Amino acid sequence: MDATELTRLRRKLLAMREMISDNVGLEVADDGSSDEGGGDLSGNPLDMADIDALYEDDIADEVEQDIIEDQEDELLAIDDALEKIEKGRFGACESCGCAISRSRLESVPQARFCLLCRRVEEE
Numbered sequence: 001m002d003a004t005e006l007t008r009l010r011r012k013l014l015a016m017r018e019m020i021s022d023n024v025g026l027e028v029a030d031d032g033s034s035d036e037g038g039g040d041l042s043g044n045p046l047d048m049a050d051i052d053a054l055y056e057d058d059i060a061d062e063v064e065q066d067i068i069e070d071q072e073d074e075l076l077a078i079d080d081a082l083e084k085i086e087k088g089r090f091g092a093c094e095s096c097g098c099a100i101s102r103s104r105l106e107s108v109p110q111a112r113f114c115l116l117c118r119r120v121e122e123e
């Protein structure tokens with residue numbers, strides 16, 4: 001995998017990371033812009049409460065929690081992948097050490113295992 005390819009996948013990982021971070025609401029190093037303390041000129045605070053009420057259901061909470069956990073795992077995998085790119089170890093299966101196929105990295109750049117090892121993991 002050449003440098004151009006790596007740069008492109010790195011950019012993809014960073015974009016994914018940002019997107020997931022936004023969803024999970026984790027602190028990401030950014031310019032610290034926030035909506036806090038802004039005067040609400042529309043004067044209609046009920047809107048947000050109504051939206052929140054939709055989610056005040058145990059099942060919804062549970063599902064949401066699962067999604068957040070999945071996304072946190074995903075973030076860790078993305079961070080790992082970014083670190084591997086830095087260290088020039090990107091694309092090697094963490095289990096058998098073989099090169100993960102390019103098409104797999106293309107769709108899942110944060111993949112830790114090759115398809116074979118992944119299948120073993122899941123069984």
Ligand SMILES: [Zn+2]
Pocket residue numbers: 093094095096097098113114115116117118
């Ligand atoms: Zn493997």
